[in-house]
Amino acid sequence: MTNQIETPLYERFAAKFEIASLQSGNEHLRALRQEAFDIFRSTGFPSVKNEEWRFTNTLPYLKEAYDLEVVTSELSKEAFDQTAKLIAAHLDEVQHSIKGEQKGAYRLVTVNGRINNDLSVLPDAKDLKILSFLDAEHEPAFEQHFGAIATVKDNAFTALNTALYTDGLYLEAPKNKALDRPLHIVNVILADSAVFLQPRHLIVVAAGASLEIIETVITDKTTNPVFVNGVTEIAVAENAHFHHYDIQTGREGIRLVHRTEATQAAGSNYSNYTFTLPGADFVRNNLSLHLNAAGLESHLYGLYLTAGSQLVDNHTEVHHKFPHGESNQLYKGVLLDKSKAVFNGKIYVYQDAQKTNAFQQSNNILFSEKATVNAKPQLEIFADDVKCSHGTTIGQINKEALFYLQSRGISAQSAKKMMVNAFAFDVTEKVKIPALRTYLEQLIAAEMSKHEEA
Amino acid sequence: MLSIKNLHAGVEEKEILKGLNLEVKAGEVHAIMGPNGAGKSSLASVLSGRQNYEVTEGSISLDGKDLLDMSPEDRAREGVFLAFQYPIEIPGVSNINFLKTAMNEIRKYKGLEAMTAKEFLALSKEKQKLVEFDAKLVNRSLNEGFSGGEKKRNEIFQLAMLEPKLSILDETDSGLDIDALRIVSRGVNKLRSKDNAFIIITHYQRLLDYIVPDFVHVLSDGKIVKTGGKELALELEERGYDWIKEETVS
Ligand SMILES: Nc1ncnc2c1ncn2[C@@H]1O[C@H](COP(=O)(O)OP(=O)(O)OP(=O)(O)O)[C@@H](O)[C@H]1O
Ligand SMILES: [Mg+2]
Numbered sequence: 031m032t033n034q035i036e037t038p039l040y041e042r043f044a045a046k047f048e049i050a051s052l053q054s055g056n057e058h059l060r061a062l063r064q065e066a067f068d069i070f071r072s073t074g075f076p077s078v079k080n081e082e083w084r085f086t087n088t089l090p091y092l093k094e095a096y097d098l099e100v101v102t103s104e105l106s107k108e109a110f111d112q113t114a115k116l117i118a119a120h121l122d123e124v125q126h127s128i129k130g131e132q133k134g135a136y137r138l139v140t141v142n143g144r145i146n147n148d149l150s151v152l153p154d155a156k157d158l159k160i161l162s163f164l165d166a167e168h169e170p171a172f173e174q175h176f177g178a179i180a181t182v183k184d185n186a187f188t189a190l191n192t193a194l195y196t197d198g199l200y201l202e203a204p205k206n207k208a209l210d211r212p213l214h215i216v217n218v219i220l221a222d223s224a225v226f227l228q229p230r231h232l233i234v235v236a237a238g239a240s241l242e243i244i245e246t247v248i249t250d251k252t253t254n255p256v257f258v259n260g261v262t263e264i265a266v267a268e269n270a271h272f273h274h275y276d277i278q279t280g281r282e283g284i285r286l287v288h289r290t291e292a293t294q295a296a297g298s299n300y301s302n303y304t305f306t307l308p309g310a311d312f313v314r315n316n317l318s319l320h321l322n323a324a325g326l327e328s329h330l331y332g333l334y335l336t337a338g339s340q341l342v343d344n345h346t347e348v349h350h351k352f353p354h355g356e357s358n359q360l361y362k363g364v365l366l367d368k369s370k371a372v373f374n375g376k377i378y379v380y381q382d383a384q385k386t387n388a389f390q391q392s393n394n395i396l397f398s399e400k401a402t403v404n405a406k407p408q409l410e411i412f413a414d415d416v417k418c419s420h421g422t423t424i425g426q427i428n429k430e431a432l433f434y435l436q437s438r439g440i441s442a443q444s445a446k447k448m449m450v451n452a453f454a455f456d457v458t459e460k461v462k463i464p465a466l467r468t469y470l471e472q473l474i475a476a477e478m479s480k481h482e483e484a
Numbered sequence: 485m486l487s488i489k490n491l492h493a494g495v496e497e498k499e500i501l502k503g504l505n506l507e508v509k510a511g512e513v514h515a516i517m518g519p520n521g522a523g524k525s526s527l528a529s530v531l532s533g534r535q536n537y538e539v540t541e542g543s544i545s546l547d548g549k550d551l552l553d554m555s556p557e558d559r560a561r562e563g564v565f566l567a568f569q570y571p572i573e574i575p576g577v578s579n580i581n582f583l584k585t586a587m588n589e590i591r592k593y594k595g596l597e598a599m600t601a602k603e604f605l606a607l608s609k610e611k612q613k614l615v616e617f618d619a620k621l622v623n624r625s626l627n628e629g630f631s632g633g634e635k636k637r638n639e640i641f642q643l644a645m646l647e648p649k650l651s652i653l654d655e656t657d658s659g660l661d662i663d664a665l666r667i668v669s670r671g672v673n674k675l676r677s678k679d680n681a682f683i684i685i686t687h688y689q690r691l692l693d694y695i696v697p698d699f700v701h702v703l704s705d706g707k708i709v710k711t712g713g714k715e716l717a718l719e720l721e722e723r724g725y726d727w728i729k730e731e732t733v734s
Contacts, residue, residue: 429535431574437532438586438642439560439593448585452576452625 037092039226040074046098047193056167062177067193073186082184085372085404086343091285091312094255096226098194105141110148113141113218116248117149120216124246124469135214135244142220143229143260144197153209158241159202163230166200171234171265179263180291181318188289188316191261195230198260203239203270212242212463219247219284221254231262233272237295240271244466246279249309253283264292266300268323273462275303277470280310289316296323302330303461304344305470308337308366308477317346321383324352332361333457335450335474336369336401337481343372350383350413357387362457363394364450365401366481373405375420381412390420395427395453397446397481447478485510485547485681486650492541493530500526502706503542508650511678515692515717516685518703519725524685525569527703528654532566533559546650560586561593563649567639567656569685574626579638580608582626583645590646611644615671632659640668644675651675652683657691669694689721702728 047067051060075092076083105113117139138160139149145162152160159169166172182189199215219227235241249256266272278286292300306313319328334342348357363371377388394403407420427449435445451458451471458474461467486508493501500523508514518524530537531544533556544551551559574582588598599607612619617637627635636656643651653672657665672682672695684695692700692714700716701708702725710716710728 428572428574430572433534433556434568434572434574435577435582435586436556437560437566438582438646439557439590440582440586441557441589442555444585444589445557448577448582449574452574455576 037075037089039092039096042098043190043194044071050194058173059167059176063193066177066182066189069182069189070186070193073184073189076186082345082374085370086314086341088287088312088314091255091257094224094257096224096255096257098226100142100221100225100227105146109141109220112250113139113146113220114149116218116250117216120246120248124214135212136209138199138213138215139218140199140215140229141218142225143217143227143258145199146218153213156204157207157209158213159200159204161200163195163198163200163232166232169200169202171202171236172200172232175234175263175265176232177263179265179293179320180261180289185289185316187259187287188261191228191230191259191289195228195261198230198232200232201241201243202234203236203241205236206238207236208240209242212244215243215245217245217247219249219256219258221250221252221256221283224255226257226259229258229260231260233262233264235264235266235270235272235298237267238269239267242273242275242463244275244277244463246277249279249281249284251281253281255283255285257285258287260286260288262288262290264290264300266292266294266298268295269297270295271299273301273303275461275463275466276305277473278304278306278310278313278315279473280313282309282311284310285312286310287314287316289318291316291318291320293320293322294326294328296325298323298326300328303457304332305473306332306334306336306342306344307473308335308340308369308480310340312341314343315345317344318349319347319357320349321351321355321357325354327356328358329460330357330359330361331457331460332373333363333454334361334371335364335366335454335477336371337366337477338369339367340369341371342369343374345372345374345376347376348378348388350377350379350386350388352380352382353384353386355383355386355388357389359390360457360460361392362454363392363403363405364397364453365394365403366397368398368400370401371403371405373403373422374408375406376408377410377418377420379409379411379413379416379418383413384415386413386416386418388416388418392422393453394424395450396424397427443479447475450474450478487545488542489544490542491527491530491539491544493526493537493539495526495536495538499540500706501530504703504707506701506708508681508683510649510681511676512699513676513682513684513695513697515697515700515714516683516703517687517700517717517720522703523706524703525654528566528569528652528683528685531559531652532556532564557589558593560646560648561590565643565646565648565651567636567643567651567653569654569658571627571635571639573628573630575628577626579624579626580622583608583642586642587645607645611641614644614674615640616667617641633661633664636660637664637668640671644671647675648680650681650683652685654685655687656684657686657688665691666694689717692717704729
């Protein structure tokens with residue numbers, strides 16, 4: 031393949047797979063992983079010649095001599111203490127805005143992708159089943175869904191994850207169950223050296239169940255390179271509801287490629303809220319939804335606030351396959367410094383998907399002349415009785431509005447913050463958990479203050 | 485209070501204000517009238533510090549302080565308030581939060597404590613009443629979807645809240661219905677004191693029946709070309725501006 035990037039990393043994964051495939055027990059899984067690895071082997075990591083990666087060159091992030099074997103099942107005493115301390119500080123910060131406001135959330139802690147029960151506060155298993163991914167292989171829903179949702183074809187990173195994932199989460203919301211409060215997943219990243227992590231998750235929301243998940247990230251204080259190639263498969267059954275909040279913060283050295291792929295059944299609602307903030311060097315989100323029945327809805331809300339030389343790339347795909355589906359997509363970007371953002375939103379309306387309502391909007395403001403954004407809607411419509419609309423804007427901050435606020439005594443800096451919050455408002459107002467919304471607004475304001483020159 | 489001397493200012497090479505002089509003392513109300521494009525709004529912009537205007541000559545001082553040296557926000561904190569001819573809509577910024585931020589930033593500048601939520605609310609209620617500003621509008625996004633008249637009234641509501649030293653009203657009367665005009669004028673009259681001053685830019689003598697000015701100036705082609713008492717406004721209403729232009733030429 032001419033598109034292939036040759037990296038030592040590629041060779042090392044090949045060698046690793048040889049060993050791993052010998053160890054794998056389950057026949058079905060072994061076949062799946064073999065197939066996935068064959069795909070990765072033939073395509074390699076994507077280069078910018080690959081249309082899907084045109085504006086996002088991953089090569090600079092794949093050069094490190096990453097440790098591929100970092101996930102251990104037991105944390106050392108030091109690592110445990112360090113993690114506990116980080117979590118305490120993090121929760122303080124998150125809950126500062128929650129104070130007195132609501133009953134809080136359950137807490138599920140993962141360290142480098144692996145569950146840590148000692149640091150977690152979990153709901154009753156009859157309300158939500160939580161297992162480590164490796165322990166879930168014999169769950170019926172696992173057997174049904176694992177590898178059947180995420181698309182490995184033409185997705186080298188997903189193929190690589192499928193072949194060589196380390197561990198992750200298996201969550202199953204039982205039929206007609208609803209937790210009394212959200213589940214807060216705290217993903218802790220610890221890296222003593224350069225590491226490559228491949229978490230793999232499966233979330234099953236059974237018929238009539240509803241689930242609210244908030245994901246946040248905690249990192250150590252080093253700048254050691256960490257590449258996280260994660261995949262989350264989601265199955266939302268009939269009349270089930272899943273509100274999925276992903277708050278992506280990070281630090282220098284972190285590179286994140288994540289694929290979230292969901293299938294939805296009739297009457298279901300999957301809502302994804304992805305907030306990406308400054309910190310990580312590079313983030314690529316692939317969010318792909320399959321509307322596999324008639325009469326259901328999907329919401330995709332995204333906000334990226336980028337800074338420094340950060341690169342944040344959001345690729346979304348919505349597959350309308352049956353009639354009367356509704357998808358609603360709103361992504362907003364605020365770009366500071368010399369950061370770069372990419373938005374690519376694909377909507378497919380299949381021939382049978384009459385009476386589809388598909389809406390997509392992407393708005394961006396550049397705060398700096400050195401920042402760039404590439405935003406592209408991509409609609410492919412094969413049904414004739416549908417309502418689809420899309421719009422993309424890229425602009426600067428409104429100077430007239432800024433002057434108006436200043437003319438009332440508000441400093442230029444606060445005025446900018448107000449305007450960024452106002453710009454983000456269409457997205458933040460969609461957040462259904464008031465405390466989380468406050469937290470996000472504070473995160474945005476804090477980041478804006480850090481970048482005073484913006 | 486305000487002293488403008490030989491002010492020359494323009495936008496991108498184009499000179500708009502061409503040697504303007506104006507003295508406003510505390511307690512006074514000055515009306516500025518003049519033909520379209522004369523530079524009235526430009527004067528207001530220069531006073532409030534709009535960025536795209538460049539001052540090439542002259543000076544502006546407020547109670548002895550050089551205004552031209554200050555950022556727009558510092559001018560506001562020193563007590564300059566402009567009620568805009570065309571108030572902008574800012575979706576997503578709540579009217580009331582915006583005002584609270586403005587209020588507290590001004591207080592901080594003056595070394596005063598921030599207002600408590602309760603104090604602020606009480607003040608806001610009082611001032612809403614003063615200008616009969618609809619409570620529903622207070623909580624909406626700043627000017628978003630407001631009617632022309634509602635926007636103007638919101639400007640005066642903000643003015644009432646911030647109690648500036650020097651208020652500049654740029655055509656606040658245009659777009660107001662007769663009742664609103666009366667209400668807004670009454671509000672302004674209540675706010676008048678021996679310590680503050682108003683510059684009222686208008687095309688219509690009618691407003692000046694309600695807010696009676698101490699001086700009426702005619703601004704034409706970037707300069708004040710005539711100054712008189714309130715009767716000058718009546719004369720302008722009758723005769724237009726041409727006779728003044730002729731007068732100044734001859
Ligand atoms: N940004 C700008 N660029 C170029 N010319 C400008 C700009 N702003 C104002 N002008 C010009 O300056 C002149 C004065 O404009 P200004 O708005 O001050 O007039 P005005 O006296 O307020 O008029 P009106 O009574 O119509 O409101 C006009 O000729 C106008 O076209
Ligand atoms: Mg004007």
